[in-house]
Amino acid sequence: MEYNKAKDKFISTWGSLGTLWGINKAMAQIQALLFISTKSLTMEEIMEALKISRGNTSMNLRQLIDWGIVTKELVAGERKEYFSTEKDVQELARHIAKERSRREIKPVIKVLKEVSSIKNDGTAKTKELIKQTKALHDLAESADTILNKMVNKEQNWLSKSLLKLLK
Amino acid sequence: MEYNKAKDKFISTWGSLGTLWGINKAMAQIQALLFISTKSLTMEEIMEALKISRGNTSMNLRQLIDWGIVTKELVAGERKEYFSTEKDVQELARHIAKERSRREIKPVIKVLKEVSSIKNDGTAKTKELIKQTKALHDLAESADTILNKMVNKEQNWLSKSLLKLLK
DNA sequence: TTAAACTTTCAATAATTATTGAAAGTTTAT
DNA sequence: ATAAACTTTCAATAATTATTGAAAGTTTAA
Numbered sequence: 001m002e003y004n005k006a007k008d009k010f011i012s013t014w015g016s017l018g019t020l021w022g023i024n025k026a027m028a029q030i031q032a033l034l035f036i037s038t039k040s041l042t043m044e045e046i047m048e049a050l051k052i053s054r055g056n057t058s059m060n061l062r063q064l065i066d067w068g069i070v071t072k073e074l075v076a077g078e079r080k081e082y083f084s085t086e087k088d089v090q091e092l093a094r095h096i097a098k099e100r101s102r103r104e105i106k107p108v109i110k111v112l113k114e115v116s117s118i119k120n121d122g123t124a125k126t127k128e129l130i131k132q133t134k135a136l137h138d139l140a141e142s143a144d145t146i147l148n149k150m151v152n153k154e155q156n157w158l159s160k161s162l163l164k165l166l167k
Numbered sequence: 168m169e170y171n172k173a174k175d176k177f178i179s180t181w182g183s184l185g186t187l188w189g190i191n192k193a194m195a196q197i198q199a200l201l202f203i204s205t206k207s208l209t210m211e212e213i214m215e216a217l218k219i220s221r222g223n224t225s226m227n228l229r230q231l232i233d234w235g236i237v238t239k240e241l242v243a244g245e246r247k248e249y250f251s252t253e254k255d256v257q258e259l260a261r262h263i264a265k266e267r268s269r270r271e272i273k274p275v276i277k278v279l280k281e282v283s284s285i286k287n288d289g290t291a292k293t294k295e296l297i298k299q300t301k302a303l304h305d306l307a308e309s310a311d312t313i314l315n316k317m318v319n320k321e322q323n324w325l326s327k328s329l330l331k332l333l334k
Numbered sequence: 335t336t337a338a339a340c341t342t343t344c345a346a347t348a349a350t351t352a353t354t355g356a357a358a359g360t361t362t363a364t
Numbered sequence: 365a366t367a368a369a370c371t372t373t374c375a376a377t378a379a380t381t382a383t384t385g386a387a388a389g390t391t392t393a394a
Contacts, residue, residue: 001281001282001285002285003285003290003292003293003296005295006281006282006296006300008218009278009281009282010278010296010300011361013275013279013282015279017271017275019189019380020189020271021188021189021271022186022187022188022189024351024352025352026352026353033300034290035303035311036187036257036295036296036299036300037290037295038292038295039291043370043371044235044370046361050291052327052353053353053354053355054354054355054356054371054372055353055354055372055373055374056352056354058371058372058373059352059353059372059373061187062372079361079362079368079369079370080364080369080370080371081370081371084276087299087302089299089302089306093306093310096353098214104184104187104188108180111176111177112177112180114168114176114218115168115173115176115177115180116355118168118169118170118173119169121170123170124205125170125203125204125205126170126201126206128205129173129174129177129203132202132256133173133177133203133256135256136202136256138256139256139257139260143260146317150313163296186350191381191382192382193382193383208342210341211340219383219384220383220384220385221341221384221386222342222343222344222383222384222385222386222387223382223383223384225341225342225343226342226343226382226383229342237349246338246339246340246391246392246393247339247340247341248340248341
């Protein structure tokens with residue numbers, strides 16, 4: 001496989017994976033493009049490379065910046081903006097895990113807490129609801145905690161040793 | 168919060184979480200309904216409880232069965248089918264992790280392997296593509312391995328002790 | 335074998351989500 | 365202050381994905 005085919009395959013695969021996991025295709029592809037780029041890119045270059053509109057590019061770049069995985073760079077003497085993504089996979093995973101936890105997992109954990117805390121009126125269905133949502137709550141909380149610890153920068157040595165331990 | 172409100176909140180929250188993570192709302196809600204039900208339910212009961220059509224219920228039940236988290240039960244002397252979901256959260260997590268790994272993660276790891284194995288022609292862009300996709304490949308493989316080990320039934324004692332270790 | 339009781343399939347439709355593109359907005363240089 | 369060079373916004377549209385519902389299929393009982 002030569003460079004261009006490999007590049008296209010990577011970008012399109014990354015886009016599909018994004019879609020499968022609830023992340024907009026354009027957003028995933030912009031990140032993929034920046035991830036393998038040897039230099040920061042302008043909006044124009046991104047539009048051109050991915051064949052997407054200016055508006056789409058602008059909105060998705062903003063989202064990526066919100067997520068903390070893309071940064072805007074201003075080059076002295078140039079008016080246009082340059083974009084680059086976090087190049088370190090560990091850091092990338094950390095940002096994504098942190099954001100998805102904050103936006104999606106934590107709110108669900110909160111709901112599970114509320115639901116599992118309803119008054120136990122002694123009926124079987126109430127008991128079951130409490131029992132099951134409590135189990136889900138505990139699992140979600142454990143998973144969320146362990147995930148965040150594992151991708152934690154300072155504790156990275158740990159996740160590496162854990163991996164060995166588990167093998 | 169009384170039972171019905173809590174139940175509705177749980178089902179709708181679970182449906183939304185599904186959507187956010189690329190899982191069809193109806194599929195997530197059927198699973199949620201079964202998860203807190205004290206008994207197996209018929210298609211009719213599921214349709215009624217979630218206000219969804221027969222076709223939708225049928226297709227999503229099949230998917231849940233494919234995923235290995237719902238089972239069809241035949242009651243002697245009754246013609247209609249009864250459905251129930253895995254009630255143990257640990258088992259549930261295990262099935263979901265296994266399936267998402269198999270369907271979505273493993274194929275991506277394969278592509279990353281291919282892409283990172285292209286011939287290094289010495290150009291900066293090729294070197295960067297190889298380096299970055301290789302890093303992603305290694306991370307994805309580690310994450311996939313560790314996730315599957317963690318949710319592994321036999322090794323569950325391990326995930327529990329790991330959690331303590333990480334705290 | 336027929337009919338009743340059920341489930342599945344799938345084309346049509348609806349709902350949701352992504353994308354466009356042009357107008358409005360912003361910044362900088364002169 | 366004006367204009368050029370850019371970015372953002374957002375209503376319109378397109379693309380995708382989910383859902384319906386009725387016809388076709390299946391199974392069981394008589």
